[in-house]
Amino acid sequence: MSKIVKNIKEQKKIDKAPFKDYWGKENYIFLVLSLVVLVIGYYVMTIGPWDSTLSMEVSPIILLIAYLILIPLTLFFKIPTKIKQKFNVPGKD
Known part of the structure; x- marks a missing residue:
């Protein structure tokens, strides 16, 4: 019987992650904006008495x-x- 010999290069092939470098500059801008809005929301919650508008x-x-x-x-x-x-x-694809 003959054995199937696999090429070593084929075995060591590493697949790249499909989501590598997914976030761009715009995503970080939205992240900072959302964190600022969250801080504003919680700050507004602390203003005045507990039952204020x-x-x-x-x-x-x-x-x-x-x-x-x-x-x-x-x-x-x-x-x-x-x-x-x-x-x-400009940006990564």
Whole structure:
């Protein structure tokens, strides 16, 4: 019987991660923006007495915007390659 001999180079082939360097400059801007909005939301919650309009209505709306819109936008935002090429936007693909 003959044995199948595999090439050593084929065995040591390392696959690159598909999400390597996924975040660009825009993602970090959205991250900082979302953290600032979170801090503002929690700060507004501490202003005035516990049953004030700011603490009970405005602050939760600010926090919902940060948690439900800005943080997911930070995680999933990516400029499409066609737009990068059209407007000559620097960045990694």
